[in-house]
Amino acid sequence: MDRKTAVKRLPTSCPACGGALHVQTLACAECETRIEGAFPLPVFLLLTAGEQQFILDFVACSGSLKEMASRQGLSYPTVRNRLDEIIEHLNTLQHEKYQKNR
Known part of the structure; x- marks a missing residue:
């Protein structure tokens, strides 16, 4: 680019x-x-560009990890692990945001 x-x-x-x-x-x-x-800033904007794109692709696939794996040419477990990492990152960001607003 x-x-x-x-x-x-x-x-x-x-x-x-x-x-x-x-x-x-x-x-x-x-x-x-x-x-x-x-x-x-919304928590979504605090994610990396790659994490944001993953979420957009996930929604475009109607939340189907099987479809995500097929579109990305990855295994289902790899896509599942990526989703778990993003969920963990979101939980961390939300916890930090909550702690700052106390």
Whole structure:
């Protein structure tokens, strides 16, 4: 992928200190209305690009690991393990988010 076709990823941590980022301003492209506040990033956006793509593919396969394995040319156990790793990562992220909001 070259620079012109590269997809920009929303940064989730500060490049200066590594702290968590949050959305502060939302803007309408049509009427230029702006809304300001502290909006936390959804947990899904904290996953890696590969994890996000896996979830999108999983939903497109109607949650069928067998179909995922077939489409990706992988074994069922490999796809199952990948899903388990993503579930574990999501649980960790949600636990961390909960701990920060206490």
